[in-house]
Amino acid sequence: MSFFKKKSSLSSTSNDGGQLCEDIEKNIRMLEEHFCHTEDLMKKELQFHNRKCVIIYLDSLVKKELLQASIIEPILEGKMSEIEKTVHAAEIKKTSIISEAGKNLLDRSCVILLEKDPQAYVASVGGIEERAIQEPNNERSIKSSHDGFIESFSSNLQLLRKRLKSPQLKVKYFTIGNFSNTKVGMLYLENLANKELVEEVERRLSSIEIDQLYSTGELEEVIEDHPFSPFPQILATERPDRAVSYITEGKITIIVDGNPRVLVVPITFFAFYQAPDDYNSRWLVGSFFRLIRVFSFIIAISLPAIYIAIVSFHSEVLPIGILYSIRVSLEYVPFPPLAEAIAMQIILELLKEASIRLPSPIAQTIGIVGGLVIGTAVVDAHIVSNMMIVVIGFTAIASFVAPINEMGTSARLLGFPTMLAASLFGFFGIVFVLMLIFMHLSKLDSFGTPYFSPLAPFKKEDVKDSLIRLPLWKLNTRPTDAKPEYANQQGRIRAWKKK
Amino acid sequence: MMEKNISITKYQLFFFMIQSQTGLGLLSLPNVVQKTAKGDGWISTLIAGVAVQIMLVIYWQLLKRFPNLIYTEITQKILGRFLGKFLNLFIYLNFIFVGGLATILFIKIINLWLLPITPGWIISILILTACIYLTISDLRMIARFFVLATSLILLLLFTSFLSWFTPKEIQYILPIGSSGFKNILLGTNNSLLAMLGFEGLLFLFPFIIDNKKGVLKTISMANIFIATFYTFFVFLTLISFSSDQLAQMREPILNLLRGITYIMVDRVDLIFLSIWIVPMSTSIIAYLFLASKSMNVDKKNYPKVVLLNGFIIFSITLIPHNDAIITLFNKYVTYLSYAVVFIIPTLLLILSFLFKKHESSESA
Numbered sequence A: 001m002s003f004f005k006k007k008s009s010l011s012s013t014s015n016d017g018g019q020l021c022e023d024i025e026k027n028i029r030m031l032e033e034h035f036c037h038t039e040d041l042m043k044k045e046l047q048f049h050n051r052k053c054v055i056i057y058l059d060s061l062v063k064k065e066l067l068q069a070s071i072i073e074p075i076l077e078g079k080m081s082e083i084e085k086t087v088h089a090a091e092i093k094k095t096s097i098i099s100e101a102g103k104n105l106l107d108r109s110c111v112i113l114l115e116k117d118p119q120a121y122v123a124s125v126g127g128i129e130e131r132a133i134q135e136p137n138n139e140r141s142i143k144s145s146h147d148g149f150i151e152s153f154s155s156n157l158q159l160l161r162k163r164l165k166s167p168q169l170k171v172k173y174f175t176i177g178n179f180s181n182t183k184v185g186m187l188y189l190e191n192l193a194n195k196e197l198v199e200e201v202e203r204r205l206s207s208i209e210i211d212q213l214y215s216t217g218e219l220e221e222v223i224e225d226h227p228f229s230p231f232p233q234i235l236a237t238e239r240p241d242r243a244v245s246y247i248t249e250g251k252i253t254i255i256v257d258g259n260p261r262v263l264v265v266p267i268t269f270f271a272f273y274q275a276p277d278d279y280n281s282r283w284l285v286g287s288f289f290r291l292i293r294v295f296s297f298i299i300a301i302s303l304p305a306i307y308i309a310i311v312s313f314h315s316e317v318l319p320i321g322i323l324y325s326i327r328v329s330l331e332y333v334p335f336p337p338l339a340e341a342i343a344m345q346i347i348l349e350l351l352k353e354a355s356i357r358l359p360s361p362i363a364q365t366i367g368i369v370g371g372l373v374i375g376t377a378v379v380d381a382h383i384v385s386n387m388m389i390v391v392i393g394f395t396a397i398a399s400f401v402a403p404i405n406e407m408g409t410s411a412r413l414l415g416f417p418t419m420l421a422a423s424l425f426g427f428f429g430i431v432f433v434l435m436l437i438f439m440h441l442s443k444l445d446s447f448g449t450p451y452f453s454p455l456a457p458f459k460k461e462d463v464k465d466s467l468i469r470l471p472l473w474k475l476n477t478r479p480t481d482a483k484p485e486y487a488n489q490q491g492r493i494r495a496w497k498k499k
Numbered sequence B: 001m002m003e004k005n006i007s008i009t010k011y012q013l014f015f016f017m018i019q020s021q022t023g024l025g026l027l028s029l030p031n032v033v034q035k036t037a038k039g040d041g042w043i044s045t046l047i048a049g050v051a052v053q054i055m056l057v058i059y060w061q062l063l064k065r066f067p068n069l070i071y072t073e074i075t076q077k078i079l080g081r082f083l084g085k086f087l088n089l090f091i092y093l094n095f096i097f098v099g100g101l102a103t104i105l106f107i108k109i110i111n112l113w114l115l116p117i118t119p120g121w122i123i124s125i126l127i128l129t130a131c132i133y134l135t136i137s138d139l140r141m142i143a144r145f146f147v148l149a150t151s152l153i154l155l156l157l158f159t160s161f162l163s164w165f166t167p168k169e170i171q172y173i174l175p176i177g178s179s180g181f182k183n184i185l186l187g188t189n190n191s192l193l194a195m196l197g198f199e200g201l202l203f204l205f206p207f208i209i210d211n212k213k214g215v216l217k218t219i220s221m222a223n224i225f226i227a228t229f230y231t232f233f234v235f236l237t238l239i240s241f242s243s244d245q246l247a248q249m250r251e252p253i254l255n256l257l258r259g260i261t262y263i264m265v266d267r268v269d270l271i272f273l274s275i276w277i278v279p280m281s282t283s284i285i286a287y288l289f290l291a292s293k294s295m296n297v298d299k300k301n302y303p304k305v306v307l308l309n310g311f312i313i314f315s316i317t318l319i320p321h322n323d324a325i326i327t328l329f330n331k332y333v334t335y336l337s338y339a340v341v342f343i344i345p346t347l348l349l350i351l352s353f354l355f356k357k358h359e360s361s362e363s364a
Helices: A026-032 A062-075 A098-106 A152-164 A195-206 A215-222 A240-247 A269-273 A283-312 A319-331 A337-356 A361-379 A386-400 A407-445 B010-021 B026-065 B071-079 B081-113 B120-135 B139-165 B183-196 B198-208 B215-237 B243-247 B252-258 B270-293 B300-318 B321-355
Strands: A041-047 A049-058 A092-095 A109-114 A120-124 A168-177 A183-188 A235-236 A252-256 A262-265
Touching: A026 A041, A026 A049, A026 A098, A026 A240, A026 A361, A026 A386, A041 A062, A049 A062, A049 A098, A062 A109, A062 A120, A092 A098, A092 A386, A092 A407, A098 A152, A109 A337, A109 B270, A152 A168, A152 A183, A152 A240, A152 A252, A152 B300, A183 A195, A183 A240, A183 B071, A195 A252, A195 B270, A215 A235, A215 A262, A235 B300, A240 A252, A240 A262, A240 A337, A269 A283, A269 A407, A269 B010, A283 A319, A283 A337, A283 A386, A283 A407, A319 A386, A337 A361, A337 A386, A337 A407, A361 A386, A386 A407, A407 B081, A407 B120, A407 B270, B010 B198, B010 B215, B010 B270, B010 B321, B026 B081, B026 B183, B026 B243, B026 B252, B026 B270, B026 B321, B071 B081, B081 B270, B081 B300, B081 B321, B120 B139, B120 B270, B120 B300, B139 B198, B139 B215, B139 B270, B183 B215, B198 B215, B198 B270, B252 B270
Parallel strands: none
Antiparallel strands: A041 A049, A049 A109, A092 A120, A109 A120, A168 A183, A183 A252, A235 A262, A252 A262
């Protein structure tokens, strides 16, 4: 149990290694001291076969009915002579270490102490209110399943196990955070996932020294390879179907207790542009949408920049007809195109930020203000040209196309340096920035897997289920970016056709 | 030497060769070739392809004897430490100068077509920043990017098909062979320069996974691709423009595309050139990489060397360059290239045959 070891001296209290003794009063005192005499630590004294018996629990963490029905009543009845057989609990643990008992108390258990017994009996009586399973708000789908992860570790695990009823699905627990003691679990298919990858993820998870870990976002930052890169290198999803499909590719998912977002490593760039719906549409439709989404990435980065470059440097690229209409719309605008574009982008971000957290009736107002006031009035006032509104609107829509929001935001963010370069160096600037971005993408690694695979390095057999989606009966091998132990994933699945 | 994490596949080698060979040369190739070969320029490029193929076979024979050494290590192995190091200096200088020349021509084209007023040193800084950023990482990542960039070459090939709709005159290249054998060979000489870059094999060979067999096939395929690609473009230009017109065009390929007009896009040449920036940069990256490799430094010092070489190339581009200086510079670099790319490897092969030296033998 290496993950129970203390990683730093930050949280160790004085009686950490303390052992329980035969004196029950002293044991109670030691536990109370371990919990710094907190007032929600409850004690209940009972008699069990004429021995003094004390039940200790944290008032806030246990379900009273459960405690009454499965612990207190059986003890009072006292049918059996041993405490382990008396108590109605799925699992009853014994421990003689104070800190161990304390850990269990914090994990929604109660501790039973007996007179003249140096052991503490730990039984789980927990019950914490959970949110119902519902469709995740930020990853909606039309044709796929509508359940989503919630804040409870066990429910999330259940959602995954429900879909992968295989004994090979393995969970490894970690406890991260000296104060928060957050339960973190990594899941993978034992014989499929690459051994080195499993070791690497284990190594990174078990080496974290931190006092509190609340969210998957924090964990993401702690274990990712390139913290300075603008691209997300770990996929966080709220969709169980999505997580399961990655597990069957030999990837590893990481669940953090209390978080509805589940991490998937290693991940490639193109995974951020896939959606579960692709597999429930006809393959031509699915492929089409995937190509459209990747195209949207390019648009989100470069469209305003291309517009700026054309207007300020290379107007000769456009034929006279189009050029005329652009020039007319620019006629009364006093600002350079770069200022126009950046102002509009910032307004757009502000509108988006403002409407996210507002209750929906007010958010509608924001929509009207944004659409009418900013959209029309700004043009009428000759502050921004009509053409720029079209360009920025198109860019914004393109950036929202990404099924995983982070990637769209990254793309929009990368649009700013591209715009700046375009306004300084025209087409050359755009190509320069795009070249840097693609060089960066070719250089990125996620847990030892090339991030821009299957395009760089080019893997012919992986393109069929990344950039496009070929029909299911063509996908005989699983994607190899996570280096699974074996690639074959199906036999002749249209065998009925053979006469 | 054979570290797992810096190895590339044969597949990537193919694209590495293509990317380091295509680049600056192509745009002005028809102009250069027609100076001597006139309408038979396309034959010149074909012959150049054959010449490169012969050289590749020589490389192959040489590298087969030293499968784990790069060019600059082979020279030391065969000629001894002192003479080997002396030769390596020339090899290094060659790559630095070719890289510098490529950057200068790059800046010139950008200044001429895209950014007439922007000072050259800014373009130089930008382009070298990008090049250093990629070169500083290991070979695998360079290879990945080169494979990615090759998709652009295909895009450009497609663009060139559009120009079939501009007027063509087959009379320009008739009668075939009218320029005379000597002029065609002189044209070959000129087009060989555009094809330089294949010497990269001398440095890549030890890093190819499973380099015992199949490499010759891969590099031959790459060479056939390049030769066909160049011949196609030269041919296309030769039947579009007369010799008199070509003589006045610095970058005939761009002029060729300038003639195409659509309802949405007027100047296809500008878009073509913007995209062509990437293949031009990959050539510079290749030379920066080769120059840094030829210094035989260990892995720890490699990034420093790349930075240093990048700075040296930047300094070369700072030298005021008018056409006369560039022509002169070009001439001397050409001589150096001929020595490094053609003569030294051939000599090394002959010597290694004479002294029966191969990798397992004791070093002198």
